[in-house]
Amino acid sequence: MRTSFRYRLYPTRQQTRAMTQMLDTHRHLYNRALAERKDAWEQEQRSVRYGDQSAQLKVERTTNPYLAQTNFTSCQQTLRRLDKTFQAFFRRVQCGETAGYPRFKGRDRFDTVDFVVGDGSKISGNRVYFQHIGNVRIVLHRPINGMIKTLSFTRRADHWYLIVSCDRGGPAPVHHDGPAVGIDVGLEKFATLSTGEYIANPRFFRRDEQVLARAQRRMSKYAKGTPERGYHKRIVRRTHERIANRRKDFAHKLSRRLVSEFGLIVFEDLTITRMIKNHALAKSIADASWNQLMRYTQYKAEGAGALCIQIDPRGTSQRCSACNAVVRKDLSIRVHQCPSCGLEIDRDLNAALNIVGVGLHSLELAPRSRCL
Ligand SMILES: [Zn+2]
Incomplete structure (x- = not known):
């Protein structure tokens, strides 16, 4: 490893x-x-x-x-x-x-x-x-x-x-027997765990975005090749670096926690559904952070004896996590209300529950009827 x-x-x-x-x-x-x-x-x-x-x-x-x-x-x-x-x-x-x-x-x-x-x-x-x-x-x-x-x-x-x-060779670590968790990522909240826990977007995401936009605006005022431009370009680059470091730190901490608490961690494969349309910068920053979190969790899982997998997320937000009925809803509807079984929970939590269900099923650890 x-x-x-x-x-x-x-x-x-x-x-x-x-x-x-x-x-x-x-x-x-x-x-x-x-x-x-x-x-x-x-x-x-x-x-x-x-x-x-x-x-x-x-x-x-x-x-x-x-x-x-x-x-x-x-x-x-x-x-x-x-x-x-x-x-x-x-x-x-x-x-x-x-x-x-x-x-x-x-x-x-x-x-x-x-x-x-x-x-x-x-x-x-x-x-x-x-x-x-x-x-x-x-x-x-x-x-x-x-x-x-x-x-x-x-x-x-x-x-x-x-x-x-x-x-870090040596003997393979023993598989740990912590519970399974499904993780739904979004723009409103950074992540929702199937355990019911929410991980808010760190405040610095928003702040860093603004600082970067300002630095970029300043740089663009000067013509290419001028010393002023060079100066501001360096500031932009340094801002990028600071943002990257902060995000890295955030992903390291969260992934470390996930692999120590859970034996199976299921993410949705973000390359399959190219997520929600939203304003570009916020999304690109979040996108990079989710990817980072998944990558870090993946490699930390190896060392911790946990398993981290990604599943096809199609249907995970529309399906009822309790009875499997399809409940259509657009993005503005934040609560999942199931007319068939009466379940009423946060839509992201419902998705996270489906994600862990699909993950367990894909590993043949759960009956088919529960998940897709
Ligand atoms: Zn239902």
């Missing part, structure tokens, strides 16, 4: 320059490799593999001084990242989804270099060593848990971070 930890890095000015340069070298490598794949496909319908590009890299290093000044395995990691992007792209195409073709990375869009630990990188004390960069100071605010596999540096706004990716 893979887990990762993130720590703040404090590079010197010289190290910052070297890291920025290295990002650029990797970005060029990524973009060139992407162009090669693109051309091969467009001109000869031929797909280029990771193995081919990795072999070429070896040759290229003998002539390109920037590549020569960059750790070989870390370059391979970048080529692998591109390969993964392509695999995900083909997977989406196969599933019939509209998939965007992998894109070239602009200077702002490429922010991470991965090192395999022991090959041009290692941690000792409160320093991390990267080949061609040196020993960079880190603040290890929490212990690293597991066997370190990769060390990456990443740039977010004006800050640098170290990402430590660990393998």
Whole structure:
């Protein structure tokens, strides 16, 4: 099982320059490799593999001084990242989804270099060593848990971070026997649990949104390429970073709680129903947070011996969780009132109960009649 930890890095000015340069070298490598794949496909319908590009890299290093000044395995990691992007792209195409073709990375869009630990990188004390960069100071605010596999540096706004990716092998944890829970997500409340608990939208969602909109408005007043624009762009980026951190923290806490309390956690698969139409920004922020919560819960569940699954949400809001009758209602109707059995509960709670029902059924843990 893979887990990762993130720590703040404090590079010197010289190290910052070297890291920025290295990002650029990797970005060029990524973009060139992407162009090669693109051309091969467009001109000869031929797909280029990771193995081919990795072999070429070896040759290229003998002539390109920037590549020569960059750790070989870390370059391979970048080529692998591109390969993964392509695999995900083909997977989406196969599933019939509209998939965007992998894109070239602009200077702002490429922010991470991965090192395999022991090959041009290692941690000792409160320093991390990267080949061609040196020993960079880190603040290890929490212990690293597991066997370190990769060390990456990443740039977010004006800050640098170290990402430590660990393998936490060892014996598989015993399955825990906590109850099952269904989770319905929405814009009004962040989530509704089938236990009857509501998780409100954190106040900072709304506030952050406003702060970001204001910063973006200010930036857009200045013409591209002017120093004022650059200044405000940095503020926008920093705001993004702060928002991301806060959301991450929120998702970490909630997912930790879920996997410790429940043995089975059932989410609705948000990629199936593209949720409610609402104003774009609020939705995109919420969307990202739900996805994050699901991802975190998924991987934390593995370690906690809990099971986390996603189900097809169709029908979960219209069906009665008690008698299975279909009770049509549009979004403005917040209460589920069943004419067949008389059940009267909050619509989101009804949906959450159906979600856990479908989840249990899909695992063959409940009779069919109860759920769909
Ligand atoms: Zn009913």
